[in-house]
Amino acid sequence: MxxxxxxxxxxxxxxxxxxxxxxxxxxxxxxxxxxxxxxxxxxxxxxxxxxAFDIAGPGRLEIEKRESGGFSALVGLSKGLTTGDAEAMRAAMPWLYMLSPTLRASADLRDGDFRDRVQLEGVTLDWAKRGWVFTKRGRFFNSHDLANAARVCIVLEQGGWAGKKPFWARFWRDDNFAGHARRADMLGRTIQLDDGLYTVIGVLKNPPRDKDPRWFFRSGGLLILPLTTVQRYLARRGATDSLDGVDNIIVDTGSVETIPRARRRIEALLSGRHRGVADYEIKDFREMVQxxxxxxxxxxxxxxxxxxxxxxxxxxxxxxxxxxxxxxxxxxxxxxxxxxxxxxxxxxxxxxxxxxxxxxxxxxxxxxxxxxxxxxxxxxxxxxxxxxxxxxxxxxxxxxxxxxxxxxxxxxxxxxxxxxxxxxxx
Amino acid sequence: MVEIDAVVKVYGDAGGYRALDGVSFTVPEGQFAAIMGPSGCGKSTLLNVLGLMDQPTSGSYKLDATAVQGLSDAERTHLRRDKLGFVFQSFNLLPRMTALQNVCLPMGYAGLSRKDRLERAHGLLARVGLKGKELRTPLELSGGERQRVGIARSLANRPRLLLADEPTGNLDSKTSVEIMALFRELHAEGMTLLLVTHDPGIAAQADRILRVKDGRIVADERPAAQPA
Structure with a gap:
C-alpha cells in the first residue's frame, strides 16, 4: 500500500x-x-x-560609582567618582569620542498647580552624543550654563505611539509628570525644583515607543540639567560625598578595537586617583547587554x-x-x-x-x-x-x-x- | 490447486487441543468443494490454514504447487494477496469506506495504480450486480448486497482459489439462493472454490463434500445431483 x-x-x-x-x-x-x-x-x-549595539556605539564603557566600605571614605582616602575623574580622563585621552558623566537626583517639582516628585539627571554637553534621537524644541544647554551652574532645565517628553496603541498599553498609565509634560507646553516656563526656580529652555521629544529600540535599556530621567547645577543645588549628599561627585561616567572610545586600550588607561588612572580604593566599577557595555x-x-x-x-x-x-x-x-x-x-x-x-x-x-x-x-x-x-x-x-x-x-x-x-x-x- | 497432507494443528503446547488431527486431501483446479461439519469440528482452523492465516503444527501444504512451509509472514501474506480470495460470513467490509473503496483495498496492497484499481473495481461491482451502488457505504446496503461487495472484493486480485466461510450464514434464504447462484457462475467460469457451511442444501450444490469431525475428514462425498 x-x-x-x-x-x-x-x-x-x-x-x-x-x-x-x-x-x-x-x-x-x-x-x-x-x-x-x-x-x-x-x-x-x-x-x-x-x-542596541548599533545605537550604543561600538566602543562603549561605563564607569559606575560603587559604595566603598565606610572606612576608606571616612578617612578621606578617596573622594569617590567625581567630575575631576572625568576631566582627568578627558585630559589623558583626548581622542575619546564621548565622555559623559551623570549625577542622578530627585526633587519636588511645582509648575503652576502641578506638583510631583521627579527624577532628574545632571549631565554635560557630551550627553548629546549618547545617541541623540530626539525631536528638539528650544535649545540644549551650553558650556556657559555648565560653567555657571545655570538654573536651566530640559524636559524629556515621552514619544507616544506611531501606529495603533497596543492592547496592553491601555492598562498602562503614564506617570504624572510624563502626562503633565505632554499636556502642558512647558517650554519657556519657570518651574520650581525643591526651593529654587529653573527655566525650561528646551523640550526633547522621544521617538514613538514602537519605533524606538532603546526602550530595551531606557533609564528613567525625565528632566535634564547641567551637571554642575545638580551638584550645587539639587544633589542629596551624605557626609562623605564630595561636592563634585557623579554617579557614573559613560565613555565611548569610538570603536570596539580601542576598548581594551581605553579600559587599561582608565583603570590605571582611576586606581591612582582613588588611591586603590575600589569605589567604582568599570563595565563593558556589551557585557551589560549580554x-x-x-x-x-x-x-x-x-x-x-x-x-x-x-x-x-x-x-x-x-x-x-x-x-x-x-x-x-x-x-x-x-x-x-x-x-x-x-x-x-x-x-x-x-x-x-x-x-x-x-x-x-x-x-x-x-x-x-x-x-x-x-x-x-x-x-x-x-x-x-x-x-x-x-x-x-x-x-x-x-x-x-x-x-x-x-x-x-x-x-x-x-x-x-x-x-x-x-x-x-x- | 490445494494439496494438504497429514496436517495437524495443536493449540497450546504438545499435549494441547488438537484442532486438526491429520487432515489430508487434494482439491484439483476448477473444483467446487464444500466443507461440512458441526461447530467446533475444526473447519475454521482448516480454513485458516488453507488461507495462510495460520500455520499447521505439522504436515505439508502446497498451494498452487508452492510449498508454504518455512515461508516468512510477509511471503505468506504476499501469496495470500495474489492467489487467494476470502469471503466471510459477516462480510467484514470496512464500515467507513464505500463499496468501491472496499473492493479497491486488496488491489492497493498489491500495488496497482489508482486508475487500474478503480477500473477493475467498477468492473467487479458491475459483475456482482451492484452497478450504480459503488459509492454507498456498507451501512447503506442490504445484507445480500454487502456479501456481493465481499465477493467482488475477494476477486479483486484475480485469485486462483476462493475461500468462503459460511458466506450465506447471515443471509435470508432468498438472498442465499442469489449468492449461491453467483458462486456457481464463478465456478462455471473455472474458479476453484472451497466453501465452509453447515447447511446441507448449500453443500449439495458443490462438486464434492468433505465432512469434518473432531479434526479429521470423516467422509469425502460426491453429491448425486452434480457429478464431478
Missing part, C-alpha cells in the same frame, strides 16, 4: 473521530505554539541586541521547556489515541491482513495516521502561536517577535516527529497482531 493511500485512509479515520482527534492534537498544538513563541522571542532578542540578554535567554529556555513538555504530553495523547484506535479496529486489522496487507502495511498505516495528527496539531499550533505572539509579546514592535521562515517547517517537523515517535509502539503492536485472532475479535 502506498503512502498516498495511507494518507487518504488516515484522513477518513481522523475525520470520523473528530473529538478524539481534536483532543489528541490540541496539546501538541499548545506545545507547538509555545515553541514557536520561543523561536520568535529568541530571534527577537538577537535583533534587539544588534540594534547579561540582560542572558536573563531573557533563561526566560526563553523556560518557555521552551514548557513547550517541549506540552508537545511530549501531546505525544502521549497521540500514543493513547493510537492505542484506542487500534483496539477499536482490531477486526479491521484482521480483515486487512486477510486481504493481503503485510505487517509493514499495517505499521505504515497507523504511523501515517499519527503523523497526520501531528502535522494537523502543528498547523493549529502555528496559528495559535502567531496570534499569541501578537498579544503575549512584551511589545507590539516587530523586533520583539521575529520569526524566520524555517521556524515553521521546524515546528511542523517537531510535532510530526513527536507524533511518529509516540505512535511507534502502538503501531508496532498492531502490526504484530495475530490475523486469525484479530478476525475473530468482536
Amino acid at each position: 502506498n503512502v498516498g493511500e495511507s494518507v487518504r485512509t488516515g484522513f477518513v479515520e481522523i475525520w470520523s473521530h473528530k473529538t478524539r482527534s481534536f483532543l489528541s492534537f490540541s496539546s501538541i498544538a499548545f506545545g507547538v505554539a509555545a515553541i514557536l513563541y520561543t523561536f520568535a522571542n529568541v530571534n527577537g532578542m538577537y535583533i534587539r541586541r544588534t540594534k 547579561n540582560m540578554l542572558e536573563n531573557m535567554r533563561k526566560y526563553a529556555v523556560a518557555v521552551l521547556a514548557v513547550g517541549v513538555v506540552a508537545v511530549l504530553a501531546g505525544g502521549v495523547g497521540i500514543m493513547n489515541v493510537t492505542l484506542a484506535t487500534i483496539f477499536s479496529r482490531i477486526r479491521e486489522i484482521g480483515v486487512r491482513r486477510a486481504l493481503g496487507g503485510t505487517r509493514a502495511d499495517i505499521l505504515v498505516q497507523f504511523l501515517t495516521e499519527a503523523a497526520l495528527l501531528g502535522v494537523l496539531g502543528g498547523i493549529a499550533g502555528i496559528g495559535l502561536g502567531l496570534s499569541g505572539i501578537r498579544y503575549l509579546s512584551d511589545d507590539g514592535a516587530e523586533t520583539v517577535a521575529a520569526l524566520l521562515w524555517w521556524h515553521f517547517p521546524a515546528t511542523l517537523a517537531i510535532s510530526a516527529g513527536t507524533a511518529l515517535l509516540f505512535a511507534l509502539y502502538p503501531a508496532y503492536q498492531a502490526s504484530r497482531l495475530d490475523p486469525v485472532e484479530a478476525l475473530r475479535y468482536e
